[in-house]
Amino acid sequence: MFLQPASLNAAIDLLAQNRGRLLAGGTDFFPALGQMAVRDPLIDISRLSELRTISVGAGTIRLGAACTWSEIVTAPLPSGFDALKEAAREIGSVQIQNRGTIGGNLCNASPAADSVPPLLTLDAGIELASPRGLRQMPLAAFIRGNRQTELAQDEIVTAVLVPRANGDLISHFSKLGARRYLVISIAMIAVAMKQAADGAIEQACIAIGSCSAVAQRLPELEAALIGSRSVSDIAARVTAAHVAKLSPIDDVRASAGYRRDAAIILIRRAVQDCFEKRAPSVGR
């Protein structure tokens, strides 16, 4: 059964009635299907206009959950979203970016989900809709583990919400993969920061993905970077202790030990690159 509701409310009703599966971009759904036939009723939410808008409000920037990566890349968003856009451009291929959605990426909850680190640095929240109404929660709370989320059976992720103020951060994303395109990351870093007039870091938000079951912020490191005003000083402040709490795994892409070593280098470089976006004149 394939159902294409005309509105979000209709979709919520259909989901409640059919206990079907939601389909948006399909870029995770179909690969997971393999050669199996589709058995569950499918509810296509990829065209719901409620889920496809991007709006910059006074307090909140709202990204509809069914917005594709290509739409996010071309959307007029402030600098805090540069990292998300950079991540979007690294997702799979143009074909995948044209179909894959931000909400789908979050619900799939892969440890290597490219959008999660940038959104974590922006303190993003998500909005969920069900017959019980709307609820919101921080993204960090929504993703519970590897492929595990707080999504209830009858719920639909409707939007990603970012505090307006965080939109003005300077942000940067860096992905380490074994080849140029179509690559699942070995590790990835998102950085969002605010600098004082003299270049000194006033606020740093750093998240790392693919190095633990769920991408995570590095609050000790963020605190340690406050006040740094040069790339060489940044390098000195990023230490092995800051990645000690990660729990990377050995897999076909890389060893756990490598991920740990690479994480420090990637963080150092990503923070430096982010720093230099804002303050090219500040000396090394």
Add this chain to the structure above:
Amino acid sequence: MFDTDAAIPFTLNGRAVAVAAPAEWRLSRVLRDELGLPGTKIGCDAGDCGACTVLIDGETSCACLMALGQVAGRSVTTIEGLPVASPIARQLQQSFLRHGAAQCGICTPGMLVAATALLAHDASPSEASVQDALGGVLCRCTGYRKIIAAVMDVGRPVMAEARPLAGKAVGARIDRLDGQRKVDGTDVFGADAHPHDALLLRAIRTPYHHARFTIGDLASYQRENPGILRVFTATDVPGENCFGVIGPFADQPVFAVSETRFRGEAIAAVVGEAKTIEALDLAKFPVTWEELPAHLTLDAALADKASLVHAARAGNILVRGRVERGDVAAALAQSDAVVEGVFETGFVEHAYIEPEAGIARRVGDRIEVQACTQAPYMDRDDVAKILGIPQDSVRIIPTAVGGGFGAKLDLSVQPFIAVAAWHLKQPVRMVYSRNESMATTTKRHPGRMQVRVGANKDGKLTAMDFAGDFNTGAYASWGPTVANRVPVHASGPYFVPAYRALTRAVHTHAVPAGAFRGFGVPQAAIAQEQLYDVMAERLGIDKLEFRLRNALRPDQPTVTGQVLGAGTGIRACFEALVPHWQRALKDAAAANGTASVWWRGVGIAGMWYGCGNTSLPNPSTIRLGLKLDGRLALHQGAVDIGQGSNTVITQLCADALGAPVDSFDLVAADTDLTPDCGKTSASRQTFVTGKAAQLAGEALRRQILRLANAGLDATLDFARGKVTVLDRGVAHDIDLAALTRDGRGYVLAAEETFDPPTSPLDGDGQGNPYAVYGFGAHLVELAVDVELGLVKLLKITAAHDVGRAVNPTLIEGQIEGGIAQGIGLALLEEFQPGRGENLHDYLIPTIGDVPPVESILIEDASPVGPFGAKGIGEQALIPTAPAILNAIAQATGVRLRRIPATPDRILAALKEARA
């Protein structure tokens, strides 16, 4: 809102359609099977390969990742509608053809669709933009460089080289003769050949590396699943339940009997209407498994008292190989310097974009199998054996082959569909999923090679002692060939006075390892060329100079005692690289003078490779017929798997006869229509079949000249109904209607066979294993990020002695494609059974991973080859990986003895070196 019964309306290639198919079906399947548009290819069903790229409202999408219902009301453009939708697409198709950007053609529709979308936004894209736009489409043949060039050149007028005149085809960059259908997307591949009424077969496969099993109650299973027309197991195989590419070693069952020896081995098959079979959950097949201990590694299989994979093969040794010349121990003892090392490689997957597929139909008491294959006559013989019918009761019709590289030499779908069609008397088709293709078809042999090399202070090699074990997996496949080829080649193209090479092909419970572009020689070259670098360093001699000092001369014996004489072009290859080497070293030194985490390095490696079977007959026979209309029928049974044999063999035949290539009609491989041209492997088709084509052309030419009583240098003109022979200014017309037509309708015909002159190897492996060797050397420039272990390739310069470059564009295509696979071998690829049987865990190079390639073609003619030509297919891949590894070592001081050199391995080696 749609339900499953409503027809889905959308615009397809500019026309409104309404499709009454389940709305949840993948768009790719609907396009191909319901709408009859097979130009959209399915390579992975996971968005990993991009072969199914289509335009949705002008933007690219993978059709395998969309439900039919999701295109309702939208505009879908496939390769079939692309030229109508976009004038630029037509130009692109011609640009692809002109640049040789399509080889096998399986990725070409996806590439063209993606490039059309790019050019709609950006009429003159940069190289980086082309890479970004095409990064989602994988190609395993071309190495991408000609695709990039074709897209970037699209705006320029097509500088089509006029089809060469008679006698001028050899050496001309003519467009691939079968290329138009590749760029149109109309070539018929294995999965495209099926008629609508064909039944679908799916195999039941074991999830264990090693297991015993009992099949349960099939009668009740079929009662519960009435859509299954029939279940097939080992008891349904009418002939021998056994096949294998090398007769005496054949050991692989069609369906396993009570024991499975590798993960993915088939135990049964279900057949029925496609929709029914697709809806089955194959995990519910009634079978009881008992998992057994499995050997997956060489160490496990070679351990004392290890259980046997095959009871009759003691010590799990399938076969041993040996070449010995001189007293190695004494020579090493007397050498000024000795270096040694152990080098290891992993399983490598061919990862062609076309998974195996085909259809079989019973025609009376004959069976016809139409499938992708590299070896139609070998398929014929094994299918006959499996069905227990005479060989001439089997007809093999190769489809277009979407990449082969060695794995499509072995049977895949053929035994299953042949057995099923034989019993059911209805057409039966089978299409491997990507997972099935990766889990069950052959791989490159993992090798563990222990090597010692000796040399004197003058830089001359004295001795080499090589011992190599190769994991051949659960069944023999081409294991014996690897074990025998490696000892002949492990010296590399150098004069090594004292030599011993011992090999073993070792059975494990892994997927069978078979043929993959080079039959073990690429693995041996990784060990040998790295150790030669180590030796040059030890002696303080420039690495290229060291190779020049030792490069095999025409008058020096090889390690099998063969003196090759004319056409020993290795020295010329190294000499051609000297200026590039000097420039590259200078560039690297300059770059390394600046502070950067990217350390530059330059590496070089040489290669030789014997064309054709090792000391075994491997004849090709070509038939050439002149038709009443003055056109020529070339019965060319060599399967063109993208490498270009359809074109090259025609060029050779055309010049031998003295006719333009345009006057030829190709009768493509079909065991009912074409004589045996052997298998497309061992870099033998240009050489062996090309030579047979040359001989056939010359024979027909002699017949024509005799009819006109003309001299040998007369020119021929082929026209409707007559051939005009122009001899010293006098024209003789031969009236074709006056000649007797033979049973095939030919007024004149010639059939010639060529079998390369070789001699058997004696007990020490001495003899003449090949009539022709190809030579080459690659120079790699790269940078290594020493903090992250990443490698950035900057440029590869490849010099190859091809004897005679019959079609330089196609040869460059082979070189660039071989290099891309060499890059994967060196840096990315290792197949681990049970882990990552897909194209997102198993990574092959994308369009962003292959640097610019400069090809230098050396023509040191072979006295035996057609017009002097030698093979290039495997030669192109062999030196790439060792040259990369040598460059990494030069950049970092760290030598990788276990490949692939992934970032984690490089960084670990760097840390170890610093410690």
